[in-house]
Amino acid sequence: MAGNSDPLTPRAKLAVTAGKAVAAASRAAGRGSGSVIGGKIALRLDPDLLARLAQNLDVILVSATNGKTTTTRLIAEALRAAGPVVSNALGANMPAGITSALAGGSEAKFGVIEVDEKYLAGVARDTDPKCIALLNLSRDQLDRAAETRMLAENWREGLAGSKAVVIANCDDPLVVWAASSSPNVVWVAAGQMWKDDAWSCPSCGGVMQRPGEDWFCGECGFRRPTPTWALSGDHVLDPHGSAWPIHLQLPGRANKANAASSAAVAAVFGVPPQVALERMYQVQAVAGRYDVVQFQNRDLRLLLAKNPAGWLETFSLIDPPPAPVILSVNARGADGTDTSWLWDVDYTRLTGHPIFVLGDRKLDLAVRLEVAGQHFQVCENLDQAVQLCPPGRIEVIANYTAFQDLRRRVGN
Secondary structure, eight states: OOOSSOOOOHHHHHHHHHHHHHHHHHHHTTSSOOHHHHHHHHHHHOTTHHHHHHTTSEEEEEEOSSSHHHHHHHHHHHHTTTSOEEEOTTOOOSHHHHHHHHHTOTTOSEEEEEOOGGGHHHHHHHHOOSEEEEOOOOOOOTTTSOOHHHHHHHHHHHHTTOOSEEEEETTOHHHHHHHTTSSSEEEEEOOOSOOTTOSBOTTTOOBEEOOTTOOEETTTOOBOOOOSEEEETTEEEOTTSOEEEOOOSSOSHHHHHHHHHHHHHHHHTTOOHHHHHHHGGGOOOBTTBTOEEEETTEEEEEEEOOSHHHHHHHHTTSOOTTOOEEEEOOOSTTTOSOOGGGGGSOGGGGTTSOEEEESTTHHHHHHHHHHTTOOEEEOSSHHHHHHHOOSSOEEEEEOHHHHHHHHHHHTO
């Protein structure tokens, strides 16, 4: 548990100081938060710094393809009921960003850390987490992410024998396969809307059977484990069968699922579900996501959707037609440069919405919408799109760098 002894060597303290100085210089130059460059410098000066910073913390790691930034925020809010928390709340989720975040939390008891899927095994090795939350795995950044089965295998090998309590979504076969190597797993029925990455058995390659909400492999017997926590409508069911109402300002089924997993994590540290779920109400927006902003005298709601699973969940929470929808897609480094994933998204769900398209890859998106039989207009920029939108709150859906571009334009 967290203590007050100082785990930092003189070299580590120098690394932390240098990292903070570089981060401050980066911020002053208007180049973002500086957390990544600061963390990189600090790790170069002391390669063991992440492990040293984690030494006096109860560390919780959160990883998934979708929802990890939001879930990290929800867990952090819930655990503040039990002590001070340090967290990488802005989503810098690779070792440099994580190191930067932990360097700022000398008084903290808990470290609630979002981790990029590809780095989970390494960060778990460095930080000796008490708890790891695994939410989902689906295709993302096609040009450079290993396919999902390989990521699940990477998690499985990296977590084998881990002493951490693993909180895992039993509705995602890839997550179940990854978590099954761990000796201490708590299964949460958090649901899975996007199923297209889990039709073949991760254990043997056989065809997955999916009767109702259940799933199993007809060939090797790999099957959905029995959950001890579950999302049920607007409630979380705990291991005793008690139903606790979910209090959220964040919209949509996916965020209720995130809250269910977060409540299960909080319980590991003695925070009861009622307290955890009430504290989650504080979270209104997460790094700009779900924010409603005023721009050109219009209300715009900013929604992030980075991959097919994310777009599917986002379509389920937008206002009904004829609410106008602006879609923006880029394909820069942080997005992945391959836009073929657009063909995996069911854009017929936007039927009846006036659609406006922008972003670096607006023409790729336009072709996809054309094939889906949607009516849309291609626009040069956000200003033009907003001027063309008919009345009503505007739903703005964008992938990662397009979302950052939009936030800068609206001053968010």
